[in-house]
Amino acid sequence: MDRRGLFDYILLETTGLADPGNIAPLFWVDEGLGSTIYLDGIVTLIDAKNILRSLDEPPAASAPLLTALENEQHDRQSGKELATAHMQISHADVIVLNKTDLVSSNDLSLVKARIEAINGLAKIHTTTHSRVPSLSGLILDIHAYDAVDAAALNLTIEAKGHSHLDASISTINLRVRVLDYEGLRRLDAWLRSVMWEFALPSLETDADAAVNEDVDDDARHSGFEIHRTKGRLLLADGSVRLLQGVREIFEILDAVENRTGRSDDRSGHDKYCHERPDSDAGKIVLIGRGLLREAFQRSLDGALGAVNDGMKME
């Protein structure tokens, strides 16, 4: 970086065994530190012919060189274990699904469905010989860590609807009510519990939350892990905040958006958008292992509580 201005992009190709979630936080540096590098996004290249086998083989066979952190993560897992291929798909912002000429269109549909079941957010480009129509916007300059496309969040799951295809890992979509500042504080606390403690706050243990007799044991679900987080939060003052996260690191940013709900670039963090987007609720999308949508939704609703309905702004 001493040679400022000489590089347009840095494209880091990891080994086929790398877990992108260990690497991404290193490059997702706080702007306050003055780094001229930012994490643009994670692109995963998939071999359409071999991917299903890679997803189904046990982790020990697919990833013999696990780091200590990965071992710890595998130890935490219950049920079906994750292959490295799962990690590389779940963290991807863009997926290049290559060698499509080597599979039938039927098999290609199965592969796509399986990928979408794991990661409902990633944009998938099908290719032969990895040829994409252009690099910019598809592979480079994707701004996956600053923009949050409202339409993409809304489409996730509902439209794709393959959430049970992969038992190990999935994408879930949570509704978030319009938030006042207290609600935003509570959401932040909920995210910290979920991402840092791997604990889903239940209404029974959260003294601040309203008592709800419907809560049962699965509301306090654990043994999950979250790989990627994205969200759009609507505030009662009409502004929009964006949520971005990878593994235990997350950030809530002010958004600049136009009417379509498509967010602008990083330069706009300090300004607020006062356009109310079409949908009447915020959305959080989580990608990870062991995510039970109903339990997460109930826990989140409970954590946000009645204060959230008050629409009080300071």
Ligand SMILES: Nc1nc2c(ncn2[C@@H]2O[C@H](COP(=O)(O)OP(=O)(O)OP(=O)(O)O)[C@@H](O)[C@H]2O)c(=O)[nH]1
């Ligand atoms: N039929 C067909 N062959 C392809 C395609 N893409 C790559 N290949 C061929 O597959 C062979 C192996 O290449 P890759 O699978 O890309 O190997 P790689 O992943 O770069 O290998 P490593 O980086 O060592 O992991 C080469 O002969 C490529 O020409 C494709 O879309 N269709």
